[in-house]
Amino acid sequence: MTEFLQQLLNGLSLGAIYALIALGYTMVYGVLRFINFAHSDVFMVGAFIGYYLGHHVPESTVWGGLLVLTAAMIGCALLGMLIERLVYRPLRSAPTLNVLITAIGVSLLLEYTGQLVFGAAPRTFPPIFPSANFHLGPLTISSNQLLVISVTLILLFALRFIVMRTKIGTAMRAVSLNPRAASLVGINNDFVISFTFALGSAMAAAGGILYALNYPSIDPLMGVMPGLKAFVAAILGGIGNIPGAALGGLLLGTVETFVGGSEWSTYKDAIAFAILIVILLFRPAGLLGKFTVEKV
Amino acid sequence: MDWPLTQMLTVKNLEVCYGAISALGDVSFSIAAGRIVTLIGANGAGKTTALRTISGLLRAKSGHINFNGEDLTRLPPHQIVARGICHVPEGRMIFSNLSVDENLAMGAYLQRDKARIAQNRDYVFSIFPRLKERLTQAAGTLSGGEQQMLAIGRALMGDPKLLMLDEPSLGIAPKLISTIFEKIVEINRNHGLTILLVEQNARLALEISHEAYVLETGRVVLHGPSPELRTNPELKAAYLGG
Known part of the structure; x- marks a missing residue:
């Protein structure tokens, strides 16, 4: 039982990071109907912004950590908007396949520019937040796990508030439902799309910092695996569905951790993905996704 | 180029293509402020394109x-919306997963004056009281007629100077069609709102409009005051069922 709870805790904190990344995939899909493969590399850039800034603030302080986190989120929000403006906007009326291939191109560009600029060798992420272990009965909770879970919860609620309660959030949903109708009520679709990229990229940056705190070795290709898993999490939850992405991320992280802690740990990715395939066989639109007929 | 000043909207020699296919070839028409003007014509004549x-x-x-x-x-x-032209598109295009309330709020997306927004909302509810009863409901769950009311209400929230309606009778229970057309006349009469109406139901359109343009394969073939066109023998044979 203790082991179960401990693993559940570990799984949820890993899943929370997947959830943060998955949000960006699902939000961009919601407004543009394509998978932004460069998203996992924005996650990586977020970690690197944290790495460089982390050496300029006092180590292991809450305010220093939050400062780095905020700066990385802002930096990646700008990067996301820049990528959208320079690369995806000119392709707005192009076929989806062209955009997808371009997204893979942007992903490779960021990864290998990263190797050029940051170097290919892994680096150790500085401990920007204070770190301690708490004991709750037989359970051990690290402050990093608490941080991951609380930051994720705060960001999820903030995102939910923006999407459901603010004017720009309602406009995001309107653009997602019907971009043409959205432009007919006066919404500047380009602005809304740009805002969506900013939000998604900021979430990815937060994910990058939190991931780097827990697995403190970072390199320019670090986004590949978490990015792939977050992408799967977004599909699992129902692509385009924001609560679905969060749920999918948590589920995937938990399953992965449980399998990783069992005797089949070598096969943890295989088993985690096999479970996903089975779920998708029964719910092809994802856990919270709805099958919608695309209207012309 | 000089424009007749009394006209609110003037379309001159408009030519529109879908790829290589011409949808409108050299169409000109104009709308004076305060009028209901209709574009009628068969399917594919270019009304929606205009x-x-x-x-x-x-x-x-x-x-x-x-x-x-x-x-x-x-x-x-x-x-263009910011200039005061609001378009109620064919097929209504309401935001189906958003509530009625949110749809109306989106209609006022560019409006900054809160008091004015509230005033427009009250006005929409006074024309379509049904919308007020359904405020929190997802727009996709409304009936066809109610969705059309919402689409018109959403456009009115944008505080238009010119309201463009594309096939407001399409896919609506016959009982509701006359209601909606009465409301269109009411909006025009009571608030002097200028309306450009595209309609396949030529009889209905000619009944409520001041002026009509008849389109055929992307060209204006006939133009005149609606009461006159109602008795035009050519038009009668082609569009009004003899």
């Missing part, structure tokens, strides 16, 4: 669209 080009969804190949002295021809849709 509206979509005015609202910026389509780009004109050549020609000009002038609204209150300003050239709109190259503006994107959201800037």
Whole structure:
């Protein structure tokens, strides 16, 4: 039982990071109907912004950590908007396949520019937040796990508030439902799309910092695996569905951790993905996704 | 180029293509402030294309669209809405997963004056009381007629100077069609709102409009005051069922 709870805790904190990344995939899909493969590399850039800034603030302080986190989120929000403006906007009326291939191109560009600029060798992420272990009965909770879970919860609620309660959030949903109708009520679709990229990229940056705190070795290709898993999490939850992405991320992280802690740990990715395939066989639109007929 | 000043909207020599296929070839028409003007014609005559080009969804190949002295021809849709043209598109295009309330709020997306928004909301509810009863409901769960009311209400929230309606009778229970057309007349009469109406039901359109243009395969073939056109023998044979 203790082991179960401990693993559940570990799984949820890993899943929370997947959830943060998955949000960006699902939000961009919601407004543009394509998978932004460069998203996992924005996650990586977020970690690197944290790495460089982390050496300029006092180590292991809450305010220093939050400062780095905020700066990385802002930096990646700008990067996301820049990528959208320079690369995806000119392709707005192009076929989806062209955009997808371009997204893979942007992903490779960021990864290998990263190797050029940051170097290919892994680096150790500085401990920007204070770190301690708490004991709750037989359970051990690290402050990093608490941080991951609380930051994720705060960001999820903030995102939910923006999407459901603010004017720009309602406009995001309107653009997602019907971009043409959205432009007919006066919404500047380009602005809304740009805002969506900013939000998604900021979430990815937060994910990058939190991931780097827990697995403190970072390199320019670090986004590949978490990015792939977050992408799967977004599909699992129902692509385009924001609560679905969060749920999918948590589920995937938990399953992965449980399998990783069992005797089949070598096969943890295989088993985690096999479970996903089975779920998708029964719910092809994802856990919270709805099958919608695309209207012309 | 000089524009007749009394006209609110002037479309001059408009030509629009879908790829290689010409949808409108050299169409000109104009609308004076305060009037209901209708474009009638068969399926594929170019009526919807004309509206979509005015609202910026389509780009004109050549020609000009002038609204209150300003050239709109190259503006994107959201800037055209900002100039005071609200388009109720064919098929209504309401935001189905958003509530009725949110749909109306989106209609007022560019409005900054809170008091004015509240005033427009009350006005929409006074025309379509049904919407007030359904405020929190997802718009996709409304009936066809209610969705049309919502689409018109959403456009009115944008505080238009010119309201463009594309096939408001399409896919609506016959009982509700007359209600909606009565409301259109009411909006025009009580508030002097200028209306451009595209309608396949020519009889209905000629009944409520002041002026009509008949389109055929992308060209204006007939133009005149609606009461006159109602008795035009040619038109009677072609569109009004003899």
